[in-house]
Amino acid sequence: MIRSIFVILLILSTLHNLNAQTPELDSLEAILKDYAAEDTFKVNLLNKIGLKSNRYDLNKTFSYGQKAGQIGESIGFKKGQAEGLRLVGEYYMRKSEPDRDSALLNLEQALHLFEELNNRRGIGQTYRSLGTCYFFLNNFYKSLEYSHKSLSILEELGLKEEIANILTNIGSLHSIQYNPKEALDYYTKALNIFEELGIKFKRAVCLYNISDMHIRIGSYSDALDNLEKSMVILEELNLKTMIPSGLNNLGNIKKLQKDYTEALTYYNRSLNQSESLGLKGTACDNLIGLAEVHYALKNFNKAEEYGIRGLALADEMSILERQKQIHAVLSKIYEVKKDYKKAYTFHKQFKILSDSLFNEENIKKLAGLEYQYEFDQEKQAILLEQQKKDVLQAEAFRRQKLVRNAFIYGFVLVLLLVLAIMYNLIQKQKANKKLTALNKSKDDIFSIVAHDLRAPVGNIKAFIELILSNQKNYDHQETMTIMARLGTQSASVFNILENLFAWANSQRQNIVLNASSQPLNHAIESNINLLKDSAKAKNISITNKVNSELAAFYDLMLISTVVRNLLANAVKFTHENGEIIINAEEVEQYVQVSITDSGVGIDPKKVKSIFDPEVYETTLGTNSERGSGLGLKLSHEFVTKHNGKIWVESEVDKGSKFVFTLPREE
Numbered sequence: 001m002i003r004s005i006f007v008i009l010l011i012l013s014t015l016h017n018l019n020a021q022t023p024e025l026d027s028l029e030a031i032l033k034d035y036a037a038e039d040t041f042k043v044n045l046l047n048k049i050g051l052k053s054n055r056y057d058l059n060k061t062f063s064y065g066q067k068a069g070q071i072g073e074s075i076g077f078k079k080g081q082a083e084g085l086r087l088v089g090e091y092y093m094r095k096s097e098p099d100r101d102s103a104l105l106n107l108e109q110a111l112h113l114f115e116e117l118n119n120r121r122g123i124g125q126t127y128r129s130l131g132t133c134y135f136f137l138n139n140f141y142k143s144l145e146y147s148h149k150s151l152s153i154l155e156e157l158g159l160k161e162e163i164a165n166i167l168t169n170i171g172s173l174h175s176i177q178y179n180p181k182e183a184l185d186y187y188t189k190a191l192n193i194f195e196e197l198g199i200k201f202k203r204a205v206c207l208y209n210i211s212d213m214h215i216r217i218g219s220y221s222d223a224l225d226n227l228e229k230s231m232v233i234l235e236e237l238n239l240k241t242m243i244p245s246g247l248n249n250l251g252n253i254k255k256l257q258k259d260y261t262e263a264l265t266y267y268n269r270s271l272n273q274s275e276s277l278g279l280k281g282t283a284c285d286n287l288i289g290l291a292e293v294h295y296a297l298k299n300f301n302k303a304e305e306y307g308i309r310g311l312a313l314a315d316e317m318s319i320l321e322r323q324k325q326i327h328a329v330l331s332k333i334y335e336v337k338k339d340y341k342k343a344y345t346f347h348k349q350f351k352i353l354s355d356s357l358f359n360e361e362n363i364k365k366l367a368g369l370e371y372q373y374e375f376d377q378e379k380q381a382i383l384l385e386q387q388k389k390d391v392l393q394a395e396a397f398r399r400q401k402l403v404r405n406a407f408i409y410g411f412v413l414v415l416l417l418v419l420a421i422m423y424n425l426i427q428k429q430k431a432n433k434k435l436t437a438l439n440k441s442k443d444d445i446f447s448i449v450a451h452d453l454r455a456p457v458g459n460i461k462a463f464i465e466l467i468l469s470n471q472k473n474y475d476h477q478e479t480m481t482i483m484a485r486l487g488t489q490s491a492s493v494f495n496i497l498e499n500l501f502a503w504a505n506s507q508r509q510n511i512v513l514n515a516s517s518q519p520l521n522h523a524i525e526s527n528i529n530l531l532k533d534s535a536k537a538k539n540i541s542i543t544n545k546v547n548s549e550l551a552a553f554y555d556l557m558l559i560s561t562v563v564r565n566l567l568a569n570a571v572k573f574t575h576e577n578g579e580i581i582i583n584a585e586e587v588e589q590y591v592q593v594s595i596t597d598s599g600v601g602i603d604p605k606k607v608k609s610i611f612d613p614e615v616y617e618t619t620l621g622t623n624s625e626r627g628s629g630l631g632l633k634l635s636h637e638f639v640t641k642h643n644g645k646i647w648v649e650s651e652v653d654k655g656s657k658f659v660f661t662l663p664r665e666e
Contacts, residue, residue, distance in 0.1 A: 038071050043075075058094055082119070111127070128162070148170065154166060164202065167190035168206060171185075183209070208226075231247075247267075247270035248274075248289065255293055284313040288310050291306040291307035291326070307330045518554070520550050520593065521546055524546055528567070531564070538578070540580060546583060551591075552591040555642070563595075566632075573599040579597070580597045582596075587661070589664055598654075598655045
C-alpha cells in the first residue's frame with residue numbers, strides 16, 4: 001500500500017508543471033531541427049530536451065538520450081555520453097513495462113564515465129537513479145545504499161532541490177521497511193527545504209508522507225494536521241488525480257479516531273472522484289474503508305455490499321494487499337451474520353494471502369463444530385510431519401549453536417586480551433608522557449629561578465658590602481636610599497621564593513582549600529603594603545577601589561598569593577609615574593576582581609599561553625625586574641580550585657587588566 005502510494009507520487013512529481021515546460025521544449029526542439037553539426041553543443045541540447053521530455057513523454061527521453069550518447073561517444077565527449085546513458089536508464093526504469101536489467105546496465109555505464117571524469121554532480125545524480133531502480137527491483141538495501149551515497153555528494157555540492165528529492169526517497173525506503181520514525185525524520189528535512197525553495201507540489205507530497213508516518217506511530221492529530229495542509233496545496237494546484245487519495249487518508253484518520261460519520265463523508269467523496277477519474281486503486285481503498293466503517297457501525301449489510309465491490313476491484317487489479325484486507329473484513333462480517341461457511345472461506349483465504357499457518361482458535365470460532373473433526377484430522381497429519389522436521393532441525397540447531405558459541409567465546413576472550421594489552425600500553429605511554437612533561441617543567445622552573453635569583457641576591461650582597469666598606473662616606477639620606485633599593489631587591493627574592501614554595505606544594509598536592517566567607521580587602525590590603533616600596537621606587541600609584549564590606553568565599557592564603565602575584569606583575573610591567581587600580585563587583589553568584597595597570601601590555605600571541613602550566617618563560621620588567629614565570633600559573637591554579645575563572649584583557653603600550661572570579665558564598 002505504502003509502496004504503491006510512493007510510486008504514484010514519484011511519477012506525479014515528474015508530471016508537475018507540464019504546461020509550463022511545453023513552450024520551452026518546443027523552442028529547444030526548433031533549435032535542434034536547424035542545428036546540423038554534431039558537436040558538444042548538440043549533445044548538450046539533446047540531453048537537455050531528453051531530460052525535460054521525461055516530464056511528459058518517456059519515448060522522447062529515450063530517443064534524445066540515446067542520440068546524445070551515440071554522438072558523445074563518437075566525438076569523445078564523455079560527459080555528454082554519460083548524461084545520455086543516464087536518460088536511457090531512466091527510460092527503461094520508468095516505462096509502462098519496465099526493463100530493470102537494461103536500466104541498470106545503462107546507469108552503471110553512465111556512472112563509470114562520470115567517475116572517470118570525477119564529475120561529482122553526475123555521480124550524485126546517477127547514484128540517485130540507481131537507488132530508484134533498486135527500489136523498483138525490491139532490493140531496498142541497495143536502494144538505501146545508493147540513495148545515501150547520492151545524498152552525501154548532493155549535500156557537498158549544495159544542490160538543495162535535489163537534496164530534498166533524495167531525502168524524500170530515503171524517507172519512503174524507511175517507510176517500506178516499517179521504520180516510521182526514521183522516515184518521519186527524512187520527510188521533515190525534505191519538507192523544510194521545499195518550503196524554503198517555495199516548491200508547492202513537493203511540499204504537498206512531503207506533508208502527505210509525514211501524515212502517513214504519524215498514522216503509523218499513532219499520532220492521529222498530527223496526521224490530520226499535516227494531511228489537511230497537503231490537501232490545501234493539492235486543491236490549489238488542481239491535482240485531481242491526487243486529491244481522492246488524500247480524501248481516502250482523511251477517512252482513514254477519522255476511522256482510527258472513531259469519528260465514523262466524518263470517515264464515511266471522506267470515503268464517499270473520495271469514491272465519487274476516484275470512479276469519475278478511473279482511479280481503480282483509490283476506489284478499492286475507499287470501498288475497504290466504507291466496509292470497515294459500516295462494520296464498526298453494525299451496518300452489516302452495507303459493509304457486505306462495499307466489501308464485495310472492493311473485492312471485485314482488488315481481484316481485477318490482482319493487488320494482494322487489498323485482497324487480504326477485504327478478505328479479513330468480509331470474514332468478520334459473515335461471522336457476525338452467522339454465515340460460518342463464508343466466514344471460514346474468507347478467513348482461510350486471508351490466512352493464505354498473509355502467508356501464515358491457520359490459527360486454531362480463529363478457525364474453531366468461525367467454522368463451528370461441523371468443521372472441527374476435519375480440522376483435527378488435518379492438524380494431526382501436519383503435527384506428525386512437523387515433529388519429524390523439528391527433531392532434525394533441533395539437532396542441526398544444537399550443533400550450530402555449539403560451534404557458534406565456541407567461536408563467540410573464543411573471539412570475546414581474544415578481544416578482551418587485546419584490549420587489556422592495549423590499555424596497559426596506553427596507560428604506560430600516558431604515565432611516561434606525564435613524567436617527561438613534569439621533569440621538563442621542573443628543569444625549566446629551576447633554571448629560571450636560579451637565573452632570576454642570581455641578580456637580586458647579587459645586588460643585595462653588593463649593596464651590603466658597599467655600605468660596610470664605606471660607612472663614613474654616606475650620610476643618612478644616601479644610606480636610606482640604598483636601604484630602599486635593598487628592600488626592593490629583597491621583595492623580589494621573597495616573591496620568587498614564595499611562589500616556588502607554593503608551586504612545590506601544589507605539585508605534591510599538599511594544598512587543601514580552607515575557605516570561608518570574608519571581606520576581599522583581607523587579601524588585598526596586606527599585599528598593597530607588601531609591594532608599596534617596589535611601587536614607590538617607580539613612583540607608581542596603587543588605588544584600591546574595593547568596597548570594604550564586599551565579601552567572598554575564599555582561602556585567604558591562596559587568594560593572597562593570587563593578588564600578590566597579579567599586583568607584583570602590574571608593578572613590574574608599569575612605567576615610572578604609572579597607575580594601578582584594584583576594583584571588584586558582584587556578578588550573579590560571583591565576585592569579580594580586577595587589577596588594571598597602565599603598563600606595556602601583552603603581545604596578543606602570548607596571551608593564549610600566559611596561564612599554560614606547561615609553558616614557562618620570564619620577561620624583564622620596565623626597570624629590568626625579574627621573576628620566575630610561576631606567578632600567573634599559580635594564580636590560575638588557585639583560582640580554579642575555588643571554581644572561579646581568570647583571564648587577561650590587554651593592549652600593547654596601553655596596559656593590561658587581569659580579572660578573576662570567586663564564589664560569593666559556599
